[in-house]
Amino acid sequence: MNIDITQEGNTYIATFDGRLDTVAAQQIAETIEPLLQHADQNIILDCEKMPFISSSGLRIFLKIRKEVSAQGGKMYLRKVCSDVQQVFKMTKLEELFEIID
């Protein structure tokens, strides 16, 4: 699991590359720290290269969203594959995330 974070103006884009499974979710706790620090900005989580997400991964997403909503920023999920969307559906989290193409 690689996370590449880039900045375009006041928008931070985190590109998730690989499976966000339980092991990966533990490893990326520090990697996402910059995102949490800029939670007052726009944050886009690019999921195009993320085929899989576990409940731990979901918790990472929920953690970011909580921070964003607390600091008045905005969070978008981009290019979510159908398998992951399916997981959102099953957990009824789809409405919590704003998904863009």
Place this chain on the structure above:
Amino acid sequence: MSNESSLADKSTKNTDSSGFTKWELVKILAAIFILLAASLTYYLYVRKEILHNDQKRAEVALKHTENIIRSRFGKVETILGAMQLMAEHELNDPDEMFVIAHYTVKSNPIIKSAGLAFNKYYYPQKGCWFEPAAANIPGIDTLVVEQIGNEGHDYTKMEWYTEGLMYEEGVWSDPYPDHYNKDSYLMTFSLPVHNAIREPVGVICADIDIDTIAKFIRSVKLYPHSFCTLVTESGIEVVPPPSTKLNDKYYIFTKTMEDKNIILTIYIPYSDMYGRLRKSTLVFFVLALLGMLAVFIITYSYIRNIKHLNEVKINEERIESELSIACNIQLALLPSSPLPEIAGNMDVKGMQISAKYVGGDLYDYYLRDNKLLFCVGDVSGKGVPAALLMAISHSLFRTISAHNDHPDEIMKELNVSMSANNPDMMFITMFLGIMDLKEGKIRYCNAGHNPPIVVSNGKAEFLSTDPSLLLGVEPSAKFTAYDLTLAPGDTLFLYSDGLTEAENERKELFGEKRALKTAAGFGEMTAEEQIDRMCAAVSRFVGNAEQSDDLTMLAVRRQPALSMLTLTNDLNELTKLEPFLEDTFRDKNLDASVLSQISLALEEAIANVIMYAYPEGQKGTVTLKIDGPSEGVVRMEISDAGTPFNPLEHKEANLDVSLEERQIGGLGIHLVKEIMDTEEYVYRDGHNILSLSKRVD
């Protein structure tokens, strides 16, 4: 060498049944002796009976004869008594005595002559002697009456006269020869004649001719050669033994008439008395002897047969037991338990029930170079020869297949070896297969054997490829190999004709239909369970009928795709899960998203175990087993030895409340339940076992 010859000697001694032994001779002699003793006893017993019986008959005959004699004599005594009274009445007139004498003879035919004699000078006018007498003279047929007393015939000196005077009751003389006929005898009865003062003054007498009595006595015959005699006490033979008297021993029965000085005797010759008995005893003995001889001959030949049969049987049993030992050794080489190396992929089980002591069926399987080699064969015939050939073909199978991977070539070699030396044209049918364990691909060759049953997804059908020629008959026979692939869970069920031709008491056959039907019900059974099921079906059908043929079965089953992964309780171990699943479900044509969901659910469930099952710091493992997909379902099982905990009862994440209020921890289990079709939890044998299933078609 000396050992062998002494053994041979012994066996000839034991088996020689053509001559009598001393003991047997003694037995035969004893039997004849018993027969003789029986005949003798019979003879003596009947002889005693005959003697007793004849004694009675003789007594009766003698008594009867005596009675006849006595009645004759009595008659004379009565007549003479009457004449005595008449004479005493007319005593004064001597001439009247002539009349009395005349009358006595004339009126009584049994009286031959009669007379009255008086004391000397009783009638002085008549002189010294006076004896008026009347007599029938034989030949003249005239009754002569005259006075016969004179000096030359001085009756006063005669016994009849002197005794006649003395005995008031009268007296009989001894028989004496007739004066006129020397061949016949006379007897004289004398009575005294009294005067007025009861003094005896003379004697009245009558002669009786005993010819008629003699005639009667001669007619007394108890047997053809028996006879009766009459002898006086003084020894005169009145009725002597006949001239036809035999030169034989006689039984003698005697009756003495003391008052008449007469002895009556009946003579019975032994030959008459016991002749018939002797004859019948002899016939009895001869017949019994013949009967015994017949019984002896029958028994003897019977015993000889039994002896012969016993020898044959003992021989057969010896050979059979020796061969059964050989056969057991051979059978011990046959595989009896599952092969541990392939337990994960393949499941093989064979079974054999021999109808006779040793059987002609054969099955074998073994593992070589990641291949399973197996065969089922049936040798023609039963018993010892079949077992021998079976043992040989088993050895050949092992030897030839050890270095050859082509069933058709193995068969060809087997065939050449077996037909090379087969004078009795015994043959073997055989199905031989070599299975690639990884792929489940079987290359097989069928030499005239019953087509095996392929069981797949609850359907059973015969593997009907054209069989090649059976083994052992034609050295140049060609063999063709075919391919078959067993999918996980499929079974190739091999058997001998002892299965389809198992007979019940009504002589019906178990048949192919029943075999197919039973196989179709195998379901998820292991090879061993399949064999047991088929066995139970056959024995239910056969009932109490005797097993008619060897029954051999071999089930080769490809395990349902069962994969297993064991992880320690470290979250990093989860990285092994994804490659494992990829490996497990490769080539299963599973939908990628379904696969992804399964992957997610398993990860959630296993992560749950890794994080919470074992107390902090304690090492532990979690095991995942995956079975299938079979019949469209993948079955999964996650087990650990941690604290008993049912994740399914864990409070569900309440997804409807606002995000902030959500309990994040329940998400994983929620996903598991959401993805899987069934979830079950049990705590068993110290393990938490979570069973999951998911339809994938």
